[in-house]
Structure formats: structure tokens, C-alpha cells
Amino acid sequence: MQRLQAFKYELMPNGHQERQMCRFAGSCRFVFNKALAWQKGCYEQGKKKLGYAGLCKLLTEWRNSTETAWLADAPVHPLQQTLKDLERAYTNFFAKRADSPRFKKKGHSDSFRYPDPKQIKLDQVNSRLFLPKLGWLRYRNSRDVLGSVKNITVSQSCGKWFVSIQTEREVDQPIPQGGAVGIDLGVTRFATLSDGSYIEPLNSFKQHVTALRKAQQAMSRKTKFSNNWKKAKARVQRIHSRIGNARRDFLHKTSTTISQNHAIVCIEDLQVRNMSKSAPGSTEKPGRNVRAKSGLNKAILDQGWFEFRRQLDYKLGWQGGWLMAVPSKNTSRTCPCCGHVSAANRQTQARFECVACGFEENADVVGAINILRAGHARFACEVSDAAMPPAAGTHRSDSGTAQRRA
Numbered sequence: 001m002q003r004l005q006a007f008k009y010e011l012m013p014n015g016h017q018e019r020q021m022c023r024f025a026g027s028c029r030f031v032f033n034k035a036l037a038w039q040k041g042c043y044e045q046g047k048k049k050l051g052y053a054g055l056c057k058l059l060t061e062w063r064n065s066t067e068t069a070w071l072a073d074a075p076v077h078p079l080q081q082t083l084k085d086l087e088r089a090y091t092n093f094f095a096k097r098a099d100s101p102r103f104k105k106k107g108h109s110d111s112f113r114y115p116d117p118k119q120i121k122l123d124q125v126n127s128r129l130f131l132p133k134l135g136w137l138r139y140r141n142s143r144d145v146l147g148s149v150k151n152i153t154v155s156q157s158c159g160k161w162f163v164s165i166q167t168e169r170e171v172d173q174p175i176p177q178g179g180a181v182g183i184d185l186g187v188t189r190f191a192t193l194s195d196g197s198y199i200e201p202l203n204s205f206k207q208h209v210t211a212l213r214k215a216q217q218a219m220s221r222k223t224k225f226s227n228n229w230k231k232a233k234a235r236v237q238r239i240h241s242r243i244g245n246a247r248r249d250f251l252h253k254t255s256t257t258i259s260q261n262h263a264i265v266c267i268e269d270l271q272v273r274n275m276s277k278s279a280p281g282s283t284e285k286p287g288r289n290v291r292a293k294s295g296l297n298k299a300i301l302d303q304g305w306f307e308f309r310r311q312l313d314y315k316l317g318w319q320g321g322w323l324m325a326v327p328s329k330n331t332s333r334t335c336p337c338c339g340h341v342s343a344a345n346r347q348t349q350a351r352f353e354c355v356a357c358g359f360e361e362n363a364d365v366v367g368a369i370n371i372l373r374a375g376h377a378r379f380a381c382e383v384s385d386a387a388m389p390p391a392a393g394t395h396r397s398d399s400g401t402a403q404r405r406a
């Protein structure tokens, strides 16, 4: 089976390379925004928007015009990839998977992508790689890259530059280990398994929130763009990157352990996006529980459930296992013992007590058991009736999954 995997490293550019990378990222952002403005203009005039080929033609014009001749200094492939990204953003928008494409801001996900492996040289022995118009770049070689290089993304985060190497390789069809498990994701316990074990949340955000607030306040007291302001800003960035690193580490470790020990993982099909939608409401109809909701929003986003689910999905795929999303109906209100469904079963947030048979258990464990049962039922349906189309969610039909974003 084919396995796609991305490997990410920190780059160690020299001054010239760093300036070049800033310029390339800037050129890509410029092209993206200019093309987006063009498409919006087309829409306002009632014209059809351009396709990728049309945008590439425009790009050539811009590179040749005297006004934006500096665009010709940037490698052309990454600029074209930016147009591809814009196309995808529009596709996702029309498919109602995302909001309409927005203009890019400086310093927000600065990156550019080299799509052609023929232009890339990877010298792992000497911890360096060659990229067009940048030359040989050194990187922190923390692990071996496996497989053949497909494409490379260079990105900047918190003042550091990174390279993400997307690879492809042939691996033996894995035999999944372990049985089926249901997982209930929550705020007080990050994940509760149907076997009764649970994982404490990391809450990296909470741990750092005081330090972050202090650093932000210190920054706001400085004169903007002064040297002291820049120092304060670097401090804020450092705390942000520390939070991100701690969370990524936690999510990866957790999802790896679970995916290595279970063949089937059932998970509630929660719409994290809906749950974390802002609560304020409109001016005529102000939202209720704004404070509580925003607290919950923060907790949910801090937990990284969406990222956790994405990691579980592709890691289970690597192990030959399955991730199954089940509808979240009544999972917290059904008694696993007698099947009685009632809101009264759940006296408090943490405690479950069946009003019909008196079964008592932790509410999150009950949720996980119900999720596992719903997953079993769904699995039986799909196996016995192969003609039934797989329901929406994470049911996979192909065994290889890409780790698109590193």
C-alpha cells in the first residue's frame, strides 16, 4: 500500500536566504491577493471568474509588466501554486466547506510550495537541501526522510523557518492490532475510552495564558514599531509558539498510542465548527450564555479535537485500522445497561444514574460505551449491505491517507 507522509524540519538559513524567503513568501501573498481581487472584480461585473490556466496567463503578464517586474525574481512554480491554492479555496467555498477566500495578511501563515521534485535535491547525509533560487539550505536533521520526495513547502512561524517534505513510499499492508474502542471527547477529560480509561487534558493554553496576557500588556505599553516594542512582540511570539508546540506534542503522542492499540476507533460526529461558533448573536437578538460559551469555545479550540480526529484518521489508516464517526444522538442519555433513554439519567455533568434500572457510572464512560455500540451497529450495516454508500464522515475507502498539513 502506498503511504504518504510529511516530514517537517526547522531550517537554518543564512541572512541572504532568509531575506529571499521573506521576499518569496511576500510575492506569493501579493499574487494571491491580486488574483483574488481580480476574481472579485469579475464577480462584481457579472463576468465568469477565471480558471487556473487563465490566472497563470495573468501571472505571466504581471511578471512581464514594469510595475510588478520584481515578481520575476521569485521562482515561478511557487507563484503558480498560490493560484492553485486560490482555486482550491474557491472550490471549498462553493462546496460550502469553507468561507469565501480572504485576502492574506503579512505574517499570517507565510509560506510557499515547490511542486516539482526534479528541481529539489535532498542531501540527508549533510543535512541540507537544494531549492530553486535559494541554493543549498541547512536544516535540523532530527529524523530520516523516508520515501521519495513529492513536493516541499517552506513556511515561517514565530520568526523561524520550516520545511515540510511531502513523501510517498510503498509499505506492506499492515495488520491492525487490538480491538474496537469508543472515545468520548470532553472538556474536563480530554478523551474517555469505553474500557473506562481516560486521558487528562493538557490545557497548554491555560498554563500559558497568564504569561501571554502579561506579555501582551507589556507590548501594548510600548511605542509601536520601536525597538522595545519589537522585543516585546518577539516575547509574545515565543509564548505562542511554546503553546503550539506543547499542544502538537500532546495530540501526536495521544493519537499515536490510541491508533497503535486499536483496530477500530469510534468517535462522535461532533461538528466542532458549529460548537465553537461565536455565541454573541446579533444586535436585535443577543446570544445567550455568551460568557460561558466563549469559555467553552476557548476550551474546545484549546483541546484541538479537530486536529486530534484528523491525526487519528490518518494514523489508523497507516496501521490498517478504521476511524468511524457515529451520530452523537442520545449518546450521553442512553443507559448502556437497559437502554432507557432519558435526560434525567444524567443528574450532573460527571455522573450518570439510570432512572429505570439504577445503573451508575461516570457519564463520559457511558458516552464512550454508547459511541462504541453505535459504531458496531453502523459497521454491521455496512458489512452486511455492501451496496449501502458509506455515510459522511471519516469512513475511508482507500487505505492511504495524506498528511496534508504538517
Ligand SMILES: [Zn+2]
Pocket: 335, 336, 337, 338, 339, 340, 354, 355, 356, 357, 358, 359
Ligand atoms: Zn438502565
